Amino acid sequence: MLMRLAVAIGLAFIYIPLIVIVIYAFNSSKILEWPPPGFTTHWFSQAFKDEPAREAFFTSLKAGLFATAIALILGTLASLAVARHRFFGRETISFLVILPIALPGIVTGVAISNTFTQVLDIPLSLFTVIVGHATFCIVVVYNNAVARLRRLSGSFEEASADLGAHTWQTFRYVTFPGMKSALIAGGLLAFALSFDEIIVTNFTIGAGEQTLPIWIFSNLFRPHELPIVNAVAVVMILISIIPVYLAHRLGGEDAGAPGRGGGGGVETEATAVP
Amino acid sequence: MRSKEGNPARAAWLVLAGLVVVMLTIAGCGGGGSDTTGGGSSDEALQKVGKGEGQLNLISWAGYVEPEWTKPFEQKTGCKVSDKEAGTSDEMVELMKTGQYDGVSASGNATARMVAAGTVAPVNTDLVPNYKTVFSDLKDQPYNTFEGVNYGIPHGRGANLLMWNGNDVKPAPDSWDVMFDPKIAAKYKGKISVYDESSYIADAAMYLKFHQPDLGIENPYELNEEQFNAAIDLLKEQQANVGEYWSEAAKQISAFAGGDVTVGTTWQYQYFALKEEGAPVKASPASQGFLPKEGATGWSDTWMIAKDAKHPNCMYEWMNWIISPKANAQVAEYFGEAPAQELACKETANPNFCAEYHAEEPDFWKRVYYWETPLADCGNGEENCMDYNDWVKAWTSIKG
Amino acid sequence: MGHRLAGLFQGRRRLQIGALLAGPIGWLVIGYLGSLALLLVAAFWSVDPLSGLTVKSFTLENFEALWNEPVYRTIVWRTVRTALLVTITDAVIAFPIAFYMAKVASRRGKALLVVGILLPLWSSYLVKVYAWRTLLGTHGAINWALEPIGLHGPGYGTTAVWLVFSYLWLPYMILPIYAGLERIPDSLISASEDLGASPFTTFRRVILPLSFPAVVAGSIFTFSLTLGDYITPRLVSNDQFIGNVIFSNIANNQPFAAALAMVPIVVMIAYLLVARKLGAFEHV
Numbered sequence: 001m002l003m004r005l006a007v008a009i010g011l012a013f014i015y016i017p018l019i020v021i022v023i024y025a026f027n028s029s030k031i032l033e034w035p036p037p038g039f040t041t042h043w044f045s046q047a048f049k050d051e052p053a054r055e056a057f058f059t060s061l062k063a064g065l066f067a068t069a070i071a072l073i074l075g076t077l078a079s080l081a082v083a084r085h086r087f088f089g090r091e092t093i094s095f096l097v098i099l100p101i102a103l104p105g106i107v108t109g110v111a112i113s114n115t116f117t118q119v120l121d122i123p124l125s126l127f128t129v130i131v132g133h134a135t136f137c138i139v140v141v142y143n144n145a146v147a148r149l150r151r152l153s154g155s156f157e158e159a160s161a162d163l164g165a166h167t168w169q170t171f172r173y174v175t176f177p178g179m180k181s182a183l184i185a186g187g188l189l190a191f192a193l194s195f196d197e198i199i200v201t202n203f204t205i206g207a208g209e210q211t212l213p214i215w216i217f218s219n220l221f222r223p224h225e226l227p228i229v230n231a232v233a234v235v236m237i238l239i240s241i242i243p244v245y246l247a248h249r250l251g252g253e254d255a256g257a258p259g260r261g262g263g264g265g266v267e268t269e270a271t272a273v274p
Numbered sequence: 275m276r277s278k279e280g281n282p283a284r285a286a287w288l289v290l291a292g293l294v295v296v297m298l299t300i301a302g303c304g305g306g307g308s309d310t311t312g313g314g315s316s317d318e319a320l321q322k323v324g325k326g327e328g329q330l331n332l333i334s335w336a337g338y339v340e341p342e343w344t345k346p347f348e349q350k351t352g353c354k355v356s357d358k359e360a361g362t363s364d365e366m367v368e369l370m371k372t373g374q375y376d377g378v379s380a381s382g383n384a385t386a387r388m389v390a391a392g393t394v395a396p397v398n399t400d401l402v403p404n405y406k407t408v409f410s411d412l413k414d415q416p417y418n419t420f421e422g423v424n425y426g427i428p429h430g431r432g433a434n435l436l437m438w439n440g441n442d443v444k445p446a447p448d449s450w451d452v453m454f455d456p457k458i459a460a461k462y463k464g465k466i467s468v469y470d471e472s473s474y475i476a477d478a479a480m481y482l483k484f485h486q487p488d489l490g491i492e493n494p495y496e497l498n499e500e501q502f503n504a505a506i507d508l509l510k511e512q513q514a515n516v517g518e519y520w521s522e523a524a525k526q527i528s529a530f531a532g533g534d535v536t537v538g539t540t541w542q543y544q545y546f547a548l549k550e551e552g553a554p555v556k557a558s559p560a561s562q563g564f565l566p567k568e569g570a571t572g573w574s575d576t577w578m579i580a581k582d583a584k585h586p587n588c589m590y591e592w593m594n595w596i597i598s599p600k601a602n603a604q605v606a607e608y609f610g611e612a613p614a615q616e617l618a619c620k621e622t623a624n625p626n627f628c629a630e631y632h633a634e635e636p637d638f639w640k641r642v643y644y645w646e647t648p649l650a651d652c653g654n655g656e657e658n659c660m661d662y663n664d665w666v667k668a669w670t671s672i673k674g
Numbered sequence: 675m676g677h678r679l680a681g682l683f684q685g686r687r688r689l690q691i692g693a694l695l696a697g698p699i700g701w702l703v704i705g706y707l708g709s710l711a712l713l714l715v716a717a718f719w720s721v722d723p724l725s726g727l728t729v730k731s732f733t734l735e736n737f738e739a740l741w742n743e744p745v746y747r748t749i750v751w752r753t754v755r756t757a758l759l760v761t762i763t764d765a766v767i768a769f770p771i772a773f774y775m776a777k778v779a780s781r782r783g784k785a786l787l788v789v790g791i792l793l794p795l796w797s798s799y800l801v802k803v804y805a806w807r808t809l810l811g812t813h814g815a816i817n818w819a820l821e822p823i824g825l826h827g828p829g830y831g832t833t834a835v836w837l838v839f840s841y842l843w844l845p846y847m848i849l850p851i852y853a854g855l856e857r858i859p860d861s862l863i864s865a866s867e868d869l870g871a872s873p874f875t876t877f878r879r880v881i882l883p884l885s886f887p888a889v890v891a892g893s894i895f896t897f898s899l900t901l902g903d904y905i906t907p908r909l910v911s912n913d914q915f916i917g918n919v920i921f922s923n924i925a926n927n928q929p930f931a932a933a934l935a936m937v938p939i940v941v942m943i944a945y946l947l948v949a950r951k952l953g954a955f956e957h958v
Contacts, residue, residue: 003778006770013767014794014844017805020815021797024808035818074698081694085687093695094955095946096702102894102942103710104902106920107935110928111709117372119712124374135706138698166680167690196799198905207331207374208356216800218359221524233801240796245789367726368925387926390725464829518830519912533812534830649724661723663927670922671745673914 018237025230043231050228056215063126063201063211064194067133071190072183074134075141080175083149084157094146100136108136109203116204125206132204133197137190144186145179152178188243212236319398320579323590326353330588333358333369333378335575336523337543337609338429343601351595353588361521362471363645364666370394376583377592379429381573382417383473383645387662388578389420395581396423401590404597407616411636417644418576426576427593430602432611432631433565433572433642434469434477437545437557439536446556449567452537454481456511463515467526467538470519472662472669473645477539477571478505478512480643484568494571495646496653502660502668509672519673530555542610565641572642606631710939717933726926736933746919750937753916756832757900760839761847761893767840768847768892773881775848776855777863788852791845799842803909806838810910834910839900846899847892854888855881887953894949901938 025043027036047053075097082093100108112132116122152175160170198213205214216232219225330353332339339357348354358375360366363384370378370393380388388394399405405427412418412428419425438447443462451458453466468474479494482504491501517535520526527547529535545557558566577596579589595601597614603621606613612633613619619628632638652659660668683690717736720729740746775787794802807830809815816827828834858881866876904917916938923931949955 003770003774006767007774010767010771010844011790013841014791017802017809017841018794018797020809021801021805024805035815074701077694078698081691081698085691085694087691091955093698095950096707097698098894098946100702100706102898102946104898104917104920104935104938104942106902106904106917106924107710107713107939108706110924110931111713112706114713115705115709124372131705135701138702166677167683168680192796196796198800199903207358207372208329213798213800216798220800220804221522221528229801229804233798237793237797241789241793244792244796245785249785364922364926371726371925387724387726390722391727392725516912532814647724663721663723666923666927667739667743670914670919671743673912674745674748 021230022234024227025234027227027230043227044235047228047231047235052210053212053215053228053232056210056212059126059209060195060212063129063133064191066130067137067194068187068190070130070134071137071141072187075138075186075190076145076179076183078138079142079145079149080171083146084154094142097139097142101139105197105199106203108132109200112200113203123206124204126209128204128206129201129211132200133194136197136200137193140190140193141183141186144182144189148179148182149175184246188246191243192240319396320401320586320590321398323401324587326351326588326591327585328352328354328588330355330377330585330592331358331375332356332592333360333366333375335360335379335609338379338575338605340605340608342608343596343604347592347595347601351588351591353585353591355592361523363473364471365521367391367393370580373580373582375580376585376589377577377579379575380426380578381575381645383647385417385425385576385578386420386647386649389425393581394425394578395583396425397427397579397593399424399427402427402594402597404594404599404615407599408597408614409616409633411639412574412614415574417574417646426578427597428614429575429577429596430606430609430611430614431572431574431639431642431644432542432609433570435540435542435545435557435570436566437530437538437540437548437555439530439533440554440556442536447537447566448558450477450481453539454478454508454512459512459515462537464517465534465536466512466516467518467520467529467535467540468512468516469539470521470673472665473571474539475502475505475509475665475668475672476643476645478508480571481568482508493646493653494643495648496659497648498652498656498658499660502664506668506672513672513674527551546610569641569643572639572644574644603627606633713928714932714936714939716929717936719929721927721929728929736930739930740933740937746934749914749919750916752832752913753901753938754941756836756839756915757897759836760843760900761896763836763840764844764847764896765851765889765893768844768851769889772848772851772855775852776858777860788849791848795845800905802842803838803906806834806841807909810834810837831911832913835907835913835915838906838910839896839903842906843896843899846895847889850888850892851885854885854891858884890949890952891954894946894954897945898942901942 023036026039026041027043078093078097081087082090109132112128112135113124116124116128116131122128156174156178157170160174165173196213197211198217201211201214202217205211210218212232216229219229332355334357336359339355339359344355344357358369360369363381366378366380366384367387369375370388371391373393378384378388378394380394385394408428412431414424418428436447436450436452438452440446442465443452452462453459453468459466469477475497476494479491479497479501482489482501483491483494486504489501489504491497497505518526518529518538520529520538523541523544526535526538526540527544530538530544530548531551531553540557542557545555548555577593579586579593583589596605599615599617599621602613602615603618603623606618607622607624607627610631612631613622613628616634619633622628624630628634648660648662648665650657650659650661683693716728718732718734720731720733720735721727722729771787771791775784775791779787810827810830811817812829814827820826828837862880862884863876866880867873871879902917904915904921907913907915907918916934920931920934923934
């Protein structure tokens with residue numbers, strides 16, 4: 001029927017460029033001509049041997065892990081305050097949290113970079129990159145956490161308090177287990193965001209370091225390196241199948257349940273993509 | 275349960291209003307003057323080169339810092355080189371402001387700005403032994419010497435090339451008409467490649483100097499309003515035919531190789547890369563054989579050292595290394611420019627290299643208009659020339 | 675000791691809220707908003723043409739320049755127009771896919787589709803844009819496919835930018851709409867059919883209004899991501915978008931760049947406020 005056709009076209013649209021990347025990764029010629037003349041897996045072995053690429057990969061990994069950790073902490077704290085209490089300015093928190101991602105990346109990048117170099121006199125380094133990434137990753141964790149907390153009734157926590165547990169015990173034994181999978185889903189998405197980010201990173205990174213996107217950008221136009229870039233991209237796609245699937249399974253456990261009423265879209269489990 | 279929600283929209287407005295007030299206050303009474311971080315001859319150049327610090331962070335043009343001469347340098351001095359390639363002088367000026375780099379290969383449209391901004395320090399040429407045998411018409415030039423103080427070590431010089439696809443562009447052009455004359459340029463509509471920086475306005479001015487002499491243009495970087503507007507109009511006409519404005523050398527290479535553009539301004543570096551790939555490109559000056567009849571803009575590059583560089587000893591070692599006869603010959607032949615070092619002419623793989631590139635002919639370079647920073651000071655007693663800000667703003671409006 | 679500390683918070687709502695919010699608010703308001711304010715303040719300053727150093731005295735010349743020179747209006751309108759087109763395009767493409775995922779696909783199909791939609795997100799943004807650049811080139815795959823039937827591809831330019839942006843942000847539109855559609859009980863749709871409505875009427879009067887906030891939520895991302903991007907316009911066109919002009923000025927004339935940066939910020943804040951009114955931020 002018409003809808004299936006629309007879906008098929010949509011999916012084709014999404015996947016054709018990716019297939020092109022995969023084809024180029026096996027392209028035997030260095031120049032990206034079409035159609036490609038031959039087949040080779042040479043670029044993949046080159047990619048593993050390429051030292052700047054490896055270093056960039058690990059730098060991205062480090063940045064992603066730390067930024068996700070910070071985003072998890074701050075996002076969870078904010079979500080607990082918003083979902084479980086009422087206070088003056090509560091509604092603005094959702095607004096505030098989304099700003100770093102809604103405003104142009106170049107503005108966020110330059111603002112943070114200026115503050116570090118001109119106001120605080122702190123040189124740019126992996127640390128400043130992490131700060132930048134954490135800032136726009138908070139929203140992903142926050143959205144997932146708030147959505148989950150709204151589904152979990154607050155009465156369990158009240159019961160826990162009634163039974164004599166103090167705040168930390170309540171969090172640890174009652175709230176956190178309920179939130180765990182939403183946090184993992186949010187964390188995975190935050191990591192994905194940080195791993196692929198280029199604009200803010202460009203402005204906050206120090207001279208000698210590169211994250212993977214920066215390495216890719218500096219090699220995009222180098223004829224000798226470009227095929228390796230394609231191979232790296234394909235490897236990244238393959239590796240990422242696992243966390244993506246995990247994020248869906250963990251976050252969307254209740255996804256099959258019929259929804260309650262209509263409306264709302266920004267914070268939704270596992271699909272609260274920035 | 276006490277619930278003091280307050281009006282959420284009001285909270286948002288209050289926060290925003292507060293921020294705006296804070297901002298305007300800072301703006302209004304912020305400092306009151308420019309923040310001068312020094313610059314000028316009050317800085318001290320290094321007095322003695324000590325032991326290398328083990329690391330060197332450079333900013334350079336594509337092709338200036340390559341393993342061929344960098345690896346021997348690293349082995350000899352222990353200074354590990356990390357190079358950031360920049361596509362335009364604007365980028366270089368910006369990067370130097372971050373204070374993260376030790377040195378930069380600066381063209382004339384960046385040097386004056388960096389000195390004024392205080393991001394570079396004077397160079398003590400006594401500490402660079404190879405400087406003695408640098409061509410004399412590169413020493414103490416207005417683009418590397420300010421108020422009598424040397425600020426850099428000459429690297430090499432070259433002219434911007436007109437490059438075309440030999441199969442698609444006929445007859446072979448000998449003039450910039452192919453890019454500026456509306457009738458001729460229209461033949462290659464959508465296939466023209468232009469350098470993406472405001473300094474290109476000087477190319478238009480240079481063209482007008484030859485073809486419309488009654489405008490009275492002398493130096494294409496010193497333009498009064500009338501001359502400037504004429505150049506802008508010429509460039510706006512050209513914009514309709516432009517296929518790409520390039521700022522990354524490699525992007526232009528891929529555009530020529532892919533047939534997306536067939537004629538444009540370029541450097542010898544791209545020309546060599548394309549010939550190596552077998553692309554049917556031709557260029558002028560082909561091996562600096564001739565310039566288009568209007569002349570050409572060009573550059574004369576200088577290695578400058580950052581003020582408060584973290585690795586000054588390594589930087590001095592680098593400056594001495596890059597103009598040592600062998601290394602300067604290598605980089606000149608790799609990139610395709612005239613070397614700064616006289617003795618390099620004996621070290622080039624091609625024995626006629628220096629002759630082909632007119633390295634030893636000061637008269638040739640009089641027809642090349644090195645990149646310069648436009649200033650309001652017209653140099654002839656008048657102060658009504660367009661300055662750098664005007665050029666940048668005009669460039670944005672040209673591209674549309 | 676831990677017990678005493680935790681006990682301190684017991685029952686004290688204000689203290690709890692304060693402790694929870696101190697970190698995030700401190701980070702976001704003081705750190706982020708403060709940095710923004712410091713940057714934007716420069717919009718009221720000017721720059722010395724030779725040294726490029728900021729002259730910190732109040733002036734409105736940057737805003738005058740933006741207003742007087744028509745090219746900036748062209749650029750802003752080009753950016754906003756593209757952002758709107760991309761948003762509409764993505765909404766149109768995303769809706770059938772999201773609907774299929776939410777209401778028609780089997781449990782397994784749903785999982786596969788979600789993974790399938792999220793996967794492209796994980797491939798590098800840069801590589802995807804570069805893949806499009808090669809697809810769109812004179813000898814690229816699109817021309818190779820179209821030339822035999824006498825057509826040719828759009829090449830580089832504004833059309834290419836619209837295409838690539840629509841491609842890049844599509845998953846960001848599909849997922850919120852999918853989530854929103856999931857919440858619509860199947861019983862509502864059956865009830866509408868039982869009452870005799872055609873599928874189109876059901877769509878128009880039941881599904882669309884209920885899922886509209888989700889569409890708006892998705893549009894926040896497609897719109898904002900297009901508004902500020904400068905890499906894609908640079909790689910597949912010669913066009914100057916707001917981000918490109920900010921980028922080329924940020925180094926040497928930060929006050930001017932800051933003044934220009936205010937435009938997308940104001941546009942985005944306005945968009946977010948409208949989106950909130952339309953229910954995009956509503957809690958279930």
